[in-house]
Amino acid sequence: MSSSYALPWISSHADELAGWVAVAPVGLSLWTNPPAQSKTKVLAVYGSRDAMRSDYALLEDKMPQSQFLLIPDAGHACYLDSPALFxxxxxxxxxxxxxx
Incomplete structure (x- = not known):
């Protein structure tokens, strides 16, 4: 649940960020204060076997500069299943x- 710490910080400091790599972020539906008109670039990474990957639509709505990377045959900690691709x-x- 690192998003419970990261999302409030991003909301408060978006103007200081060039980018955010969100690895399987959860809790996006609870993000009540996304940065308005943020220019922060986002790479959201999910594994294809991660049930949380559907949350990407929530992130895309809140952070329009988002990109989505789906790692095939990977779980929640997708960087462990395919480190070269990640x-x-x-x-x-x-x-x-x-x-x-």
Whole structure:
């Protein structure tokens, strides 16, 4: 439930963030204070076997700069099931979206 800590912080500090990598974020339906008109780029990463992946629609509504990465045959801790894919896409996001 790291989102219970991260989401309030992001709401208060969105203007300081270039990007946020959200790995299987949960609790998005409870996020009552998303940053208005945020320019923060978001990479939301879920595993295909993670029941939380449907929450991406909630994140996309709240953070329109979101991108979605679905890691095949991965669970909730999707970076453990496919570290090469996770690392490659994380670097791509950082190089093309955050630094660019």
């Amino acid at each position: 690392n490659r896409e994380l670097i791509r996001f950082l190089e093309n979206e955050v630094e660019g």
